[in-house]
Amino acid sequence: MDLLVQSIVNGFIQSGFFALYAVGLVLIFGVMGVVNFAHGELVMVGAYTVWFLHAQHGVPFLWTILIAIVIVTAIGMAMERFLFRPKRNDPLGGLICSIGVLFILQIAATLIGGDGPSKQVPPPYQGTFVLFESLRIPVQRVFSIAVSLAALVALWLFLTRSKMGWALRAVAQDREASSLQGINTNRISMIAISIGAAMAGLAGALTAPLTNINPHMGHNIIITAFIVTIVGGVGSLSGAVLAAVLYALFHTMVTTYFSATIATISGLLIMVLVLIIKPTGIMGRSVSD
Amino acid sequence: MPKKYTNCAGLAGLLAALVIVPHFLKYHHQDFLIFLTINVLVVSSYRLVTLTGEWSLIHAVMMGVGAYASTLLTKSAGLSFWISLPLAGCVAGAVAAILCFPLFRMTQFYFLIGSFAAGEAIRLCWIHFIQPFGGTGGISGIPFPELGNIDFLEPVPYFYLVLVIVTLCLVLLYRIEKSRIGLTLRAVHWKAPLAESVGVDTWKYRSLAFIIGSAFVGIAGSLKVHYLGTVTPNQYGIGFMVFILIWVIVGGYATFYGAIIGVVVLSILDESFRGFEELRPAIYGLILIASILFLPSGLESVPERIRGWVSNRAAARNGPGIQG
Numbered sequence: 001m002d003l004l005v006q007s008i009v010n011g012f013i014q015s016g017f018f019a020l021y022a023v024g025l026v027l028i029f030g031v032m033g034v035v036n037f038a039h040g041e042l043v044m045v046g047a048y049t050v051w052f053l054h055a056q057h058g059v060p061f062l063w064t065i066l067i068a069i070v071i072v073t074a075i076g077m078a079m080e081r082f083l084f085r086p087k088r089n090d091p092l093g094g095l096i097c098s099i100g101v102l103f104i105l106q107i108a109a110t111l112i113g114g115d116g117p118s119k120q121v122p123p124p125y126q127g128t129f130v131l132f133e134s135l136r137i138p139v140q141r142v143f144s145i146a147v148s149l150a151a152l153v154a155l156w157l158f159l160t161r162s163k164m165g166w167a168l169r170a171v172a173q174d175r176e177a178s179s180l181q182g183i184n185t186n187r188i189s190m191i192a193i194s195i196g197a198a199m200a201g202l203a204g205a206l207t208a209p210l211t212n213i214n215p216h217m218g219h220n221i222i223i224t225a226f227i228v229t230i231v232g233g234v235g236s237l238s239g240a241v242l243a244a245v246l247y248a249l250f251h252t253m254v255t256t257y258f259s260a261t262i263a264t265i266s267g268l269l270i271m272v273l274v275l276i277i278k279p280t281g282i283m284g285r286s287v288s289d
Numbered sequence: 290m291p292k293k294y295t296n297c298a299g300l301a302g303l304l305a306a307l308v309i310v311p312h313f314l315k316y317h318h319q320d321f322l323i324f325l326t327i328n329v330l331v332v333s334s335y336r337l338v339t340l341t342g343e344w345s346l347i348h349a350v351m352m353g354v355g356a357y358a359s360t361l362l363t364k365s366a367g368l369s370f371w372i373s374l375p376l377a378g379c380v381a382g383a384v385a386a387i388l389c390f391p392l393f394r395m396t397q398f399y400f401l402i403g404s405f406a407a408g409e410a411i412r413l414c415w416i417h418f419i420q421p422f423g424g425t426g427g428i429s430g431i432p433f434p435e436l437g438n439i440d441f442l443e444p445v446p447y448f449y450l451v452l453v454i455v456t457l458c459l460v461l462l463y464r465i466e467k468s469r470i471g472l473t474l475r476a477v478h479w480k481a482p483l484a485e486s487v488g489v490d491t492w493k494y495r496s497l498a499f500i501i502g503s504a505f506v507g508i509a510g511s512l513k514v515h516y517l518g519t520v521t522p523n524q525y526g527i528g529f530m531v532f533i534l535i536w537v538i539v540g541g542y543a544t545f546y547g548a549i550i551g552v553v554v555l556s557i558l559d560e561s562f563r564g565f566e567e568l569r570p571a572i573y574g575l576i577l578i579a580s581i582l583f584l585p586s587g588l589e590s591v592p593e594r595i596r597g598w599v600s601n602r603a604a605a606r607n608g609p610g611i612q613g
Binding site: 035083086087090091092093095096097099100101102103104106107108110111115219223226227230234259261262264265268269271272273275276 | 344391394395398399401402403405406407409410413414416417527531534535538567568570571573574575577578581582585
């Protein structure tokens with residue numbers, strides 16, 4: 001029983017990361033029509049930044065989170081300007097370019113961190129909350145779920161309350177029509193990828209003290225992001241967040257009771273099933289609140 | 290007609306050169322030549338799948354299916370290589386046939402992601418089910434082919450074996466592409482609704498291309514493991530799939546030989562980067578991005594471009610004429 005409650009709580013905390021990964025992927029796909037295969041590597045760069053600055057050079061953790069966001073956002077903006085924009089009418093071309101970026105970022109990480117064993121970042125927030133005598137939640141995890149929630153709420157407010165957010169959703173719905181209404185679609189694309197990359201950078205920075213950091217960590221992240229995006233419905237942000245919670249709970253449960261590999265296999269099968277039965281996912285189509 | 294004869298003579302010359310060349314190479318270059326020849330079959334079979342306009346991300350895993358099938362058939366079931374080689378193709382084709390039902394209910398982006406998911410699920414099964422697939426470490430000690438007194442442990446005889454089988458497969462693939470089926474596949478790509486309106490079952494033809502392509506890459510997988518002697522799940526992961534994509538895209542996919550040019554040119558380039566082992570993927574990434582941005586129709590379009598460039602120069606020299 002304790003194990004069950006504990007894994008539900010762990011699943012909820014995990015869902016914050018999953019949502020951050022998927023939201024960026026959804027934004028970039030929704031607005032620009034590009035599947036960003038390098039998204040996992042953006043998260044990896046965020047984690048490496050924290051490892052390099054905080055664990056190696058002693059920069060305060062909160063500062064390194066900000067720096068990670070800035071670096072990853074800059075990479076995302078460069079990808080949009082130099083790769084995705086010239087390939088706007090060729091979604092496959094954009095996808096292939098992002099695979100090229102994936103390789104380059106992996107090698108960059110290897111050059112900075114060296115090969116060899118995975119890196120660890122000592123958690124800056126020590127201590128554990130103990131609830132109901134048996135439920136243990138490390139403070140570091142509480143911190144990361146709180147920050148991810150705050151980021152998601154901020155994104156939701158931006159998309160639903162600001163003019164820019166409305167414009168972004170309009171572009172996601174119909175690029176041509178919104179361009180006829182005087183919306184600068186290139187600028188909106190830049191904003192979309194900036195937000196997506198910033199979320200990835202934040203996720204990477206937050207996850208750094210909780211996982212093993214290595215140049216290939218992006219692989220599992222992109223698989224998770226794909227599963228969450230597809231199950232939630234391509235282009236639906238609320239769907240992605242809901243799917244992130246469900247999948248995180250499911251993944252944590254199966255990992256606890258069986259194994260992580262089984263969890264990923266069944267996640268992939270669920271995703272294929274969703275693609276067959278209801279390709280629009282559990283929530284509609286276009287980017288909406 | 291004469292062009293056809295020059296092409297045939299060119300191909301015969303190339304084959305003759307390939308028969309002689311390995312004797313003048315060092316050991317590891319002979320190895321390289323074997324894997325290059327196998328990869329030529331991999332990209333050519335992938336091309337058949339892409340003829341219908343669907344880019345799958347499962348081709349590398351299908352090669353792995355052939356590799357594992359051949360491994361288990363020879364090592365565990367004790368069959369001879371000569372039987373397991375075609376059977377590996379059949380098994381890969383059969384797995385592809387089963388996957389058709391879920392996968393071809395999707396198209397475009399959904400198919401891409403769906404095929405990636407299905408492939409990853411198969412690969413994770415190899416990792417998870419240690420009996421019979423051997424887990425992450427895979428299976429080693431796979432027997433070499435046996436035929437009379439020929440020693441297939443040596444690279445040169447094995448290269449001849451690979452060359453014969455790959456040439457046969459390429460001829461078959463070429464015939465399929467030029468046949469009525471190949472033409473219909475193109476129709477399915479460019480004008481699917483029109484093709485359907487004249488009674489073409491697009492689902493059937495997409496599946497057919499996928500099954501045939503997978504069967505041939507299964508054979509390639511079998512050829513690879515019986516030379517390497519080991520098979521692991523990571524050899525056939527998304528990493529290798531990306532290389533297949535790069536070869537096809539950099540080479541160009543409008544013609545049959547485009548993908549082959551891609552794999553040959555990039556592999557030779559890759560060989561020459563041996564000095565900077567750890568930078569290789571990044572160099573590949575840069576080549577990929579550069580070719581997408583600056584050479585979107587691939588290496589196969591280079592002669593055409595040079596011709597266009599030369600004639601433009603000539604036009605410019607003849608003074609400002611009427612520009613279109």
